[in-house]
Amino acid sequence: MPTIFGMPPQVLFGQLSLGLINGSFYALLSLGLAVIFGMLNIVNFAHGAVYMMGAFCAYFLLNGIDLPIPWWMAGHFSLMNIHFGSHLSFWWALLLAPIIVGAIGMFLQRVLIARIAGLDHIYGLLLTFGLAAILQGLFQNQFGSSGLPYEIPDGLSGGHNLGFMFLPNYRAFVVGASIVVCFATWFVIERTKLGSYLRAATENPSLVRAFGINVPLMITLTYGFGVALAAFAGVLAAPIYQVRPLMGADLIIVVFAVVVIGGMGSILGSIVTGFGLGIVEGLTKVYYPQASGIVVFVIMAIVLLIKPTGLFGRAA
Amino acid sequence: MVDAANEPLLNVVNLEAWYGESHILHGVNFNVGKGEVVTLLGRNGAGKTTTLKSIMGMVAKRRGSVHFEGKETIDQPSNNIARAGIALCPEERGIFASLDVRENLLLPPVVRPGGLGLEQIFELFPNLKERLTSQGTKLSGGEQQMLAIARILRTGAPFLMLDEPTEGLAPVIIDQIGVTIRRLKERGFTILLVEQNFRFAASVADRYYVMEDGRIIDAFSAQNLEANMDKLHTYLGV
Numbered sequence: 309m310p311t312i313f314g315m316p317p318q319v320l321f322g323q324l325s326l327g328l329i330n331g332s333f334y335a336l337l338s339l340g341l342a343v344i345f346g347m348l349n350i351v352n353f354a355h356g357a358v359y360m361m362g363a364f365c366a367y368f369l370l371n372g373i374d375l376p377i378p379w380w381m382a383g384h385f386s387l388m389n390i391h392f393g394s395h396l397s398f399w400w401a402l403l404l405a406p407i408i409v410g411a412i413g414m415f416l417q418r419v420l421i422a423r424i425a426g427l428d429h430i431y432g433l434l435l436t437f438g439l440a441a442i443l444q445g446l447f448q449n450q451f452g453s454s455g456l457p458y459e460i461p462d463g464l465s466g467g468h469n470l471g472f473m474f475l476p477n478y479r480a481f482v483v484g485a486s487i488v489v490c491f492a493t494w495f496v497i498e499r500t501k502l503g504s505y506l507r508a509a510t511e512n513p514s515l516v517r518a519f520g521i522n523v524p525l526m527i528t529l530t531y532g533f534g535v536a537l538a539a540f541a542g543v544l545a546a547p548i549y550q551v552r553p554l555m556g557a558d559l560i561i562v563v564f565a566v567v568v569i570g571g572m573g574s575i576l577g578s579i580v581t582g583f584g585l586g587i588v589e590g591l592t593k594v595y596y597p598q599a600s601g602i603v604v605f606v607i608m609a610i611v612l613l614i615k616p617t618g619l620f621g622r623a624a
Numbered sequence: 625m626v627d628a629a630n631e632p633l634l635n636v637v638n639l640e641a642w643y644g645e646s647h648i649l650h651g652v653n654f655n656v657g658k659g660e661v662v663t664l665l666g667r668n669g670a671g672k673t674t675t676l677k678s679i680m681g682m683v684a685k686r687r688g689s690v691h692f693e694g695k696e697t698i699d700q701p702s703n704n705i706a707r708a709g710i711a712l713c714p715e716e717r718g719i720f721a722s723l724d725v726r727e728n729l730l731l732p733p734v735v736r737p738g739g740l741g742l743e744q745i746f747e748l749f750p751n752l753k754e755r756l757t758s759q760g761t762k763l764s765g766g767e768q769q770m771l772a773i774a775r776i777l778r779t780g781a782p783f784l785m786l787d788e789p790t791e792g793l794a795p796v797i798i799d800q801i802g803v804t805i806r807r808l809k810e811r812g813f814t815i816l817l818v819e820q821n822f823r824f825a826a827s828v829a830d831r832y833y834v835m836e837d838g839r840i841i842d843a844f845s846a847q848n849l850e851a852n853m854d855k856l857h858t859y860l861g862v
């Protein structure tokens with residue numbers, strides 16, 4: 309049987325495809341972080357929580373949701389669980405969950421995050437970290453820590469034998485969808501008129517506003533969009549990793565390392581680094597599995613020593 | 625003091641402004657008539673830039689009254705003030721590094737019909753046409769200044785505020801900017817100019833105000849310039 313650097317191709321490509329899957333999530337999440345950091349100048353520690361909410365949103369859209377509704381009865385308030393039915397497929401969830409979670413994000417930005425604009429980074433860190441803890445706590449309280457199952461959508465079950473490996477259709481779809489969304493985001497930011505407003509407002513928001521552009525509205529929409537990207541990733545993740553309250557908390561630590569490696573705020577950097585590090589992780593699992601859990605952090609340390617602004621970052 | 629002859633386009637009354645706790649403008653009063661070129665003179669730190677930024681709504685804490693075309697704008701955010709027809713060419717030019725020249729030029733939205741078309745802009749600033757795909761900050765200082773002026777001419781705003789447009793530029797380029805300002809005046813633009821370069825200001829201005837410590841301390845018209853020369857030298861410390 310042929311081998312590649314001593315590994316059977318089935319094993320190598322299997323891990324590579326897993327690495328690409330992880331890379332897809334790293335890329336979508338770090339891209340959202342980069343977009344938010346550029347416009348709002350905050351590191352959004354709530355990003356893992358909104359990713360998780362995207363996955364739960366898909367779950368609710370498919371299975372309905374029980375919501376505690378305040379009820380006035382016999383002279384006092386009580387909470388009553390009411391079931392809201394819903395049977396919307398994965399495809400609807402892929403469209404609706406980012407919109408719903410993005411809207412929640414915009415609400416949080418308007419009522420909370422906008423208040424710390426211009427203050428030291430530590431305030432943004434504490435606020436979004438606190439938000440993440442509250443959101444994750446609420447879901448843990450309601451659903452415990454174990455995962456809820458979410459089926460692979462009908463059209464995407466099964467897979468193809470490529471000869472050198474077996475490629476599950478859904479994994480191929482996740483990688484493809486992530487590449488398309490990342491590229492579309494890059495295109496809008498770097499190549500369109502709307503993108504030129506975003507880039508200019510990142511550099512000098514008060515001057516852009518003095519040209520007649522509603523920068524505060526742009527900031528809210530940008531936060532909503534960054535959050536929607538994370539929710540989109542959450543929906544994509546639901547059939548692979550199950551739907552768990554802490555699914556984002558686990559992932560986001562690695563994503564922050566990805567962001568540091570790529571360079572804070574760089575659009576292209578976050579996409580390339582996200583996919584690249586997913587692949588590096590996959591290869592490490594094949595050739596030196598003991599290190600697969602830490603390889604990203606080792607790379608982060610090395611990059612920080614050699615180029616503290618990150619691979620694609622500009623000096624501040 | 626001399627004031628605008630006709631109904632002023634811009635009327636500033638008791639304008640005060642703060643940066644944090646520092647009180648910078650202490651009641652600024654002046655006006656600009658339609659079609660005039662008015663120059664604010666004053667030493668470094670007198671509050672000229674702060675005056676322009678306060679009119680533009682870019683200073684968070686401000687008080688007093690700024691009427692533009694008869695409407696109060698002091699309580700408006702800067703995006704609304706821009707939409708009302710006031711355009712700023714900022715100190716240091718404010719060219720965006722992450723945008724190319726074309727994007728920089730097209731960035732400010734059109735707020736009113738009657739702005740210059742791209743053809744007319746390239747007629748005024750032929751250099752820009754050749755550099756459309758260059759990164760904005762790769763242009764020479766003079767070209768950046770032209771780009772900074774050009775982009776607000778597109779918007780149709782009838783009132784332009786130019787903050788030290790000649791600063792750090794070579795004499796030929798300063799002349800070119802002078803020609804541009806006179807042409808803009810002929811086209812009916814109203815211009816509020818902040819200048820340290822007194823000789824340049826003298827070549828374009830109808831009236832002058834002198835600022836010191838956040839107040840207007842003197843005013844005179846172009847005809848009385850010669851008579852006020854000595855005073856001016858004292859004010860400006862030149």
Ligand SMILES: Nc1ncnc2c1ncn2[C@@H]1O[C@H](COP(=O)(O)OP(=O)(O)O)[C@@H](O)[C@H]1O
Nearest residue numbers: 643646648666667668669670671672673674675
């Ligand atoms: N962003 C700022 N924060 C605090 N103080 C400022 C700021 N900008 C200007 N100042 C102060 O306000 C005063 C007026 O400045 P400015 O309006 O820029 O003067 P000018 O344009 O006439 O040189 C100066 O004392 C300056 O130090």
Ligand SMILES: [Mg+2]
Nearest residue numbers: 672673674715
């Ligand atoms: Mg100044």
